[in-house]
Amino acid sequence: MSLLATTLRRTGRRFVSSLPALFGVLVFTFLLMRVLPGDPAVFFANGGSSGKEEIEMVRKQMGLDKPVPEQLLLYLRDVGTGKLGRSLTTGQQVTADIQQRLPASLELTFSALLIALLAAVPLGIWAALKAGSFIDHAVRLFCVVGVCVPTFVSGLLLVYVFYYMLGIAPDPTGRLDVFTSAPPHVTGFLLIDFALVGDGAGWWAAFKQLMLPAFTMALFVLAPIARITRASMLAALGSDFVRTARSIGLPAWRIVVTYALRNAVLPVLTILGIVFSTMLGANVLVEKVFSWPGVASYALDALLASDYAPVQGFVLLMASIFVLVNLVVDILYSISDPRISIE
Amino acid sequence: MKTQRLPLFQACAIAIAAALCSAPASAQTRAETMRFVTGGTVNTLDPTMLGTTREAFTVGMSTYDRLVSFGKKKQGDNWVFDLDKIRGELAERWVVSPDGLKITFTLRKDAKFQDGTPVTADDVKWSLDRAVTAKQLGAAQLLTGSMTSADQFKVIDPATIEVTLPKPDRLALPNLATVYPIIINSKVAKSHATPDDPWAQAWLKEHTAGSGAYSVESFKPGEQLVLKRNEAWNRSADGKPAAFKRVIAQTIPEAATRANLVERGDADLAIDLQANDAASLATKGKVKVISTPQYNAVSFISFNTQMKPFDNVKVRQAIAYALPYDDMFKAALFGRGKPLFNATWKDGPPSADFPIAQPVKLDLAKAKALLAEAGMPNGFETTFSFNLGQANVAEPMAALIKESLAKIGIKVDIQKLPDAQMSTLINEKKAPFFTENIVAWLPSNDYFYRNFYTGNQRWNYSSLNDPKLVEIAEKARFEADPAKYAAYAKQLNAMAFELMPQIPIWQASQDAVMVPSLDGYVYQFHRQVDFRDVARK
Numbered sequence: 001m002s003l004l005a006t007t008l009r010r011t012g013r014r015f016v017s018s019l020p021a022l023f024g025v026l027v028f029t030f031l032l033m034r035v036l037p038g039d040p041a042v043f044f045a046n047g048g049s050s051g052k053e054e055i056e057m058v059r060k061q062m063g064l065d066k067p068v069p070e071q072l073l074l075y076l077r078d079v080g081t082g083k084l085g086r087s088l089t090t091g092q093q094v095t096a097d098i099q100q101r102l103p104a105s106l107e108l109t110f111s112a113l114l115i116a117l118l119a120a121v122p123l124g125i126w127a128a129l130k131a132g133s134f135i136d137h138a139v140r141l142f143c144v145v146g147v148c149v150p151t152f153v154s155g156l157l158l159v160y161v162f163y164y165m166l167g168i169a170p171d172p173t174g175r176l177d178v179f180t181s182a183p184p185h186v187t188g189f190l191l192i193d194f195a196l197v198g199d200g201a202g203w204w205a206a207f208k209q210l211m212l213p214a215f216t217m218a219l220f221v222l223a224p225i226a227r228i229t230r231a232s233m234l235a236a237l238g239s240d241f242v243r244t245a246r247s248i249g250l251p252a253w254r255i256v257v258t259y260a261l262r263n264a265v266l267p268v269l270t271i272l273g274i275v276f277s278t279m280l281g282a283n284v285l286v287e288k289v290f291s292w293p294g295v296a297s298y299a300l301d302a303l304l305a306s307d308y309a310p311v312q313g314f315v316l317l318m319a320s321i322f323v324l325v326n327l328v329v330d331i332l333y334s335i336s337d338p339r340i341s342i343e
Numbered sequence: 344m345k346t347q348r349l350p351l352f353q354a355c356a357i358a359i360a361a362a363l364c365s366a367p368a369s370a371q372t373r374a375e376t377m378r379f380v381t382g383g384t385v386n387t388l389d390p391t392m393l394g395t396t397r398e399a400f401t402v403g404m405s406t407y408d409r410l411v412s413f414g415k416k417k418q419g420d421n422w423v424f425d426l427d428k429i430r431g432e433l434a435e436r437w438v439v440s441p442d443g444l445k446i447t448f449t450l451r452k453d454a455k456f457q458d459g460t461p462v463t464a465d466d467v468k469w470s471l472d473r474a475v476t477a478k479q480l481g482a483a484q485l486l487t488g489s490m491t492s493a494d495q496f497k498v499i500d501p502a503t504i505e506v507t508l509p510k511p512d513r514l515a516l517p518n519l520a521t522v523y524p525i526i527i528n529s530k531v532a533k534s535h536a537t538p539d540d541p542w543a544q545a546w547l548k549e550h551t552a553g554s555g556a557y558s559v560e561s562f563k564p565g566e567q568l569v570l571k572r573n574e575a576w577n578r579s580a581d582g583k584p585a586a587f588k589r590v591i592a593q594t595i596p597e598a599a600t601r602a603n604l605v606e607r608g609d610a611d612l613a614i615d616l617q618a619n620d621a622a623s624l625a626t627k628g629k630v631k632v633i634s635t636p637q638y639n640a641v642s643f644i645s646f647n648t649q650m651k652p653f654d655n656v657k658v659r660q661a662i663a664y665a666l667p668y669d670d671m672f673k674a675a676l677f678g679r680g681k682p683l684f685n686a687t688w689k690d691g692p693p694s695a696d697f698p699i700a701q702p703v704k705l706d707l708a709k710a711k712a713l714l715a716e717a718g719m720p721n722g723f724e725t726t727f728s729f730n731l732g733q734a735n736v737a738e739p740m741a742a743l744i745k746e747s748l749a750k751i752g753i754k755v756d757i758q759k760l761p762d763a764q765m766s767t768l769i770n771e772k773k774a775p776f777f778t779e780n781i782v783a784w785l786p787s788n789d790y791f792y793r794n795f796y797t798g799n800q801r802w803n804y805s806s807l808n809d810p811k812l813v814e815i816a817e818k819a820r821f822e823a824d825p826a827k828y829a830a831y832a833k834q835l836n837a838m839a840f841e842l843m844p845q846i847p848i849w850q851a852s853q854d855a856v857m858v859p860s861l862d863g864y865v866y867q868f869h870r871q872v873d874f875r876d877v878a879r880k
Contacts, residue, residue, distance in 0.1 A: 038761060038763035039767040088386070089386060097564075097565075163603065164603050164606075178378060288596045297596065301384075304761050304763070
């Protein structure tokens with residue numbers, strides 16, 4: 001069977017088998033939100049003179065006056081028809097909110113992941129090549145510091161140095177300077193949208209705005225990627241085929257890149273999938289510090305306010321992304337090592 | 344007739360001048376724009392919607408007019424709103440009938456909605472009807488001014504509307520200046536109404552149809568809102584349009600970032616910084632910090648008077664003498680605000696105002712004696728709850744309270760709760776001992792007592808149930824004679840001290856931090872910035 005067909009069949013099967021899990025997540029989050037203490041109706045009926053009547057009105061508006069099983073059925077029906085309910089914190093439909101905010105989170109996460117990869121993979125390889133040396137220890141120290149410092153601390157520190165003291169970075173608020181007009185909405189990724197309309201100045205503004213939060217995020221995930229790269233490179237470099245390659249006198253770069261790295265890349269891919277999914281959720285502090293209008297800070301605000309619909313929507317989104325990322329990693333696997341797709 | 348030709352060099356001069364002028368045009372838009380940064384979000388364009396955030400109030404103030412608005416007065420060096428000085432906004436003038444039961448408003452002839460149609464008495468009636476009948480926040484507020492039914496509003500002619508009251512009510516007129524009784528373009532609103540939604544609430548949440556100083560240019564909930572000046576609007580105190588061409592209200596959750604932005608001059612104004620940030624910005628002197636004690640707000644330590652052991656007034660009094668007031672004020676607020684403790688009263692309360700400084704101070708011996716009198720010489724255990732949203736202030740406070748009460752044998756367990764959970768606990772009257780803030784838009788003495796010390800609703804934090812206090816507060820409400828009113832008010836103040844359902848501790852300052860070029864800031868009843876007040880010098 002051809003590689004493509006195998007991959008597709010595997011992907012399809014994996015996708016179908018993850019549907020029950022998604023459904024479980026949906027029901028579980030729904031029930032979890034309802035057993036959490038805190039009554040959203042009381043919180044939102046917060047006007048200077050709201051009494052019992054206002055609270056009841058909000059409860060009715062949110063559909064919380066019905067018994068829980070009925071609420072669940074109504075919610076499932078809504079989700080089935082593509083609706084996720086209305087957020088009281090922003091006053092918008094959750095689907096609209098997520099549509100607007102997901103590109104912001106994804107753009108940030110992809111950029112951070114790219115930066116992390118560009119930094120961590122060479123660092124890991126370098127550390128593996130010089131295992132046990134001063135460089136190895138220095139890389140390890142760097143990674144430990146990156147992972148130890150919470151993102152809001154490194155974020156605020158970067159803001160302090162690059163914005164407040166040096167004044168090189170633009171003000172750390174959102175995806176675009178308030179005086180720059182946004183590009184026409186195509187993908188929602190500002191860098192792509194600006195590039196599509198050929199607006200160089202806008203692209204540069206968006207790029208500058210993205211750098212600090214992306215670096216903050218990248219610092220945080222540098223460690224796992226670098227460590228895994230180092231470990232699997234070490235294993236590959238110590239293997240028989242590398243020894244053979246060395247013994248027949250192949251050039252060093254060829255041994256490292258073609259023989260060692262290609263074989264060492266699988267574990268890195270695995271960790272990338274996990275890192276990506278956690279980043280999307282763990283973005284929350286970075287999004288807060290940089291007023292980044294992403295999904296994670298949106299969900300946190302909603303959680304604090306016991307605003308059910310956005311939290312449920314967010315968890316469902318995260319679960320779906322997790323499934324999707326796993327699928328993508330699966331596909332990349334079979335490309336990088338065709339043996340894996342043989343069943 | 345001979346046409347005069349422009350000499351060449353003059354033409355050149357004009358061309359150069361034009362070129363020079365167009366260069367700083369972009370800089371000029373920056374000067375004509377105000378960038379306001381806040382931690383909260385605007386979640387609706389209709390300020391009457393259930394669940395409206397405080398930030399949305401300020402938008403409603405700018406995009407809509409009301410019949411009347413508050414004047415301003417000096418408090419120390421700062422300007423604050425003046426409850427007693429009402430001026431016309433859409434109303435040119437008004438007449439109160441001698442018996443106080445009818446207020447007749449004459450509308451300004453030049454007032455137009457943003458779509459260019461004139462504001463008529465029909466619009467006013469529709470809007471006020473909506474405020475008292477639709478399911479939104481306005482009804483409960485207007486009730487405090489004796490306006491409860493659409494029958495009370497009558498159109499006399501296209502420029503005249505009459506409001507009838509069941510009893511003369513001192514708060515009827517001020518109520519019309521608050522954020523809820525906005526005057527809406529009824530023709531536009533009605534065209535978006537549906538049988539299920541006769542008051543167009545769904546549409547108005549995302550659109551505005553007002554006559555206010557600004558219109559909405561763009562609105563991204565949770566991110567930012569851009570307002571554009573309505574050039575036809577001339578209802579500021581001096582009869583001019585609003586000073587800024589554009590206002591950008593931006594949500595920036597991180598307080599430290601807001602402080603940095605204002606300090607670097609990238610943002611113009613912020614009001615909700617942390618007390619320590621405001622304090623350090625004030626000492627650096629790069630920005631202007633206007634610190635106004637929130638004279639219509641009070642921070643409390645409250646008891647649940649229906650719960651043991653706080654149903655015993657001696658226990659409440661004991662705690663009132665065991666709180667480390669001075670330390671709390673320093674640790675929690677950096678001394679920024681007006682303390683409401685350490686006073687001495689000679690015979691009864693010295694003033695008819697609310698709140699007034701209480702004659703309590705840290706006196707552990709007295710506290711111990713009172714606790715013994717209450718029959719609990721060895722103290723008891725309790726929990727002290729506060730809202731996570733107020734942790735900056737409440738956390739140091741709670742630690743000091745715990746430490747101090749331990750000295751008289753009361754063991755305190757500190758409970759930090761997310762905002763929604765805390766509201767629920769308070770609403771269900773399950774918190775025994777906690778701290779909260781109250782705000783009254785119309786800070787008259789009886790209004791405070793009626794809203795926060797009587798009834799079974801959430802705002803009666805201490806669940807106080809004292810028939811005599813209810814009776815006096817109700818009498819005070821309709822008392823027209825200022826001397827008699829003051830006597831009632833003093834009596835209420837005295838009762839609150841005797842019963843000690845809550846201990847007022849301070850009025851925290853609202854720190855408005857702004858770039859030095861900004862001027863005209865007024866502390867407003869809704870504790871937000873009224874964009875129409877501020878201008879660049």
